[in-house]
Amino acid sequence: MEKTEQLYEGKAKKVFATDDLDYCIVSYKDDATAFNGKKKGTITGKGVVNNKMSNYMFKMLEKHGILTHYVKELSDRDTLVKKVQIVPLEVIIRNVAAGSFSKRLGVPEGSVLKCPVLEFCYKSDALDDPMVNDSHVLAMGWATEAEVNTIKEMALRINELMKKFFLSVNIDLIDFKLEFGRYKGQIILADEISPDTCRFWDVKTHEKLDKDRFRRNLGGVEEAYAEVMKRIGL
Template sequence: MQKGEQLYEGKAKVVYATDDPQRLILHFKDDTSAFDGEKVERLAHKGEVNNKFNAFIMQKLAAAGIPNHFERLLSERESVVKRLEMIPVECVVRNVTAGSISRRLGVPEGMELDPPTFEFFLKNDALHDPMVNESHIRAFGWATEEEVARMKELTYRANEVLKKLFADAGLILVDFKLEFGRFDGQVLLGDEFSPDGCRLWDAQTREKLDKDRFRRGLGGVVEAYQEVARRLGVAL
């Protein structure tokens, strides 16, 4: 497979075309950002860790019957994925209160949520990814009613799979976001799953082992990602 032109560069990844019109290459960068790009740093080896972490999680989800775009690792920093028509909303599940839900609702961090909460957000950095609902999504044509239902179904199923996976490794899956796209008439999970897009706490100490270490200036960001990978058995 030959790498083609660069199609897009985001905060954490670069997307390239290939000689197969239905396949893309994702290149995972060392760049790390927070607060809509206001805080940016380059952290050595982060791209390599996230590439392999994402491959591991996507394969686990696929094995559990959750279809996604991942096909194979290409190199230390690159993966081959199906080319999706992305749906411009994020699906967020929260098992424990942290981050924006605590700020919005004035609730303390660390409350267990039963059942987990589900939220949609519009992917739009300029608008700071505002929360939207199913009515907005259908009215503005971002997704059909059937696609919305499918995204919710797959997100809840992913939560059950991943909560157990992380719990078995001594970790709490606090919350996470997923993105979806269309491929050959199906809705598939796309983008990535890494500690950049979820919150993970040590089950005993509640130490943060995710991107909040960067947001809050705690240091040891890549080391925390590596620790989570080690516990899961990800080959780095």
């Protein structure tokens, strides 16, 4: 299938229409942003890593019964996906304290959590993606109660599958962000799963293998993305 007009350009991907209204093509860029776009840069080759890794993860999850938007990898940076209506929530799952969780709650980074923490943030650049809870989602009409329950169940199941998978390549899955969408009356997993959207720490050394290297100016950004690819076998 071919790209027709560009529907949307986000911070990390472009979305194109196709001849078929049920599908779109996502095109992964090397652009990197952090802190709601306040920090900008380029991570050479990131688009390729994130495209291939996302597709690998979606296929793995599909094998375990998780519905995803993945259809077909078209090139190094382009993938055909089911065109969904995005639920305007960033769904964050945390296994270990880090980032904003640590800062907001005064918990040192690296503290293992007693149980997974699931957070919703309302996707709004203008409002700085504020954290919200179930009752906000219902009161604002961003999703129905059934959708919220489905999203939570899927997110926790995805966490179990991803934790296990990454541990098998010596990576601790610290936390990650998902987006879900509506497709023909069902909630399916959309967007991406990549070092942009996950915190990955080496199991032994706790070395960061994710976008925190960019956010925190730690250097070795491209190398970290490449290392994760290598460990996955891509």
